[in-house]
Amino acid sequence: MTTEAPELAPTLQSMRRTQRIVLGWLAACTLLIVAHGFEGDEPAPDRAIATAGVLLALAAIVLRRVASSPTILARTALALRLGGLLACGALGVLGLYVAYGLDSPESGILFTLAGVIFALRPSPLDSQRRD
Numbered sequence: 001m002t003t004e005a006p007e008l009a010p011t012l013q014s015m016r017r018t019q020r021i022v023l024g025w026l027a028a029c030t031l032l033i034v035a036h037g038f039e040g041d042e043p044a045p046d047r048a049i050a051t052a053g054v055l056l057a058l059a060a061i062v063l064r065r066v067a068s069s070p071t072i073l074a075r076t077a078l079a080l081r082l083g084g085l086l087a088c089g090a091l092g093v094l095g096l097y098v099a100y101g102l103d104s105p106e107s108g109i110l111f112t113l114a115g116v117i118f119a120l121r122p123s124p125l126d127s128q129r130r131d
Helices: 006-036 047-067 074-101 105-120
Strands: none
Touching: 006 074, 006 105, 047 074, 047 105, 074 105
16 A cells, blocks of 8 residues: 655545546446437447547556656646546547437447546555655
């Protein structure tokens, strides 16, 4: 287990709360897509949509990895973690757009579930960061 610096404890609690909010948002997106239903032949999303999904997923991964670097300041790491969580939430928005706007709920739910997967495991909290 990692121990947290006392001065960062409230900020880390806020980050955990933000993670729960993003996961709740993604769960709501998933439920909305499931409520839309899966019927008939659906078009595959175009390249721009797929590229946006891949870029959001890569942003979530890269921001989380950079935030876990021991050479980064604690406040910067928290901002990077927040950016990674926002990228995960944006995958939910993209999934809703694909499901409802492009009438492709199967592809939409895949984008949303990718956001859930990336949001479930935030970067480890490193207690040896500099302030």
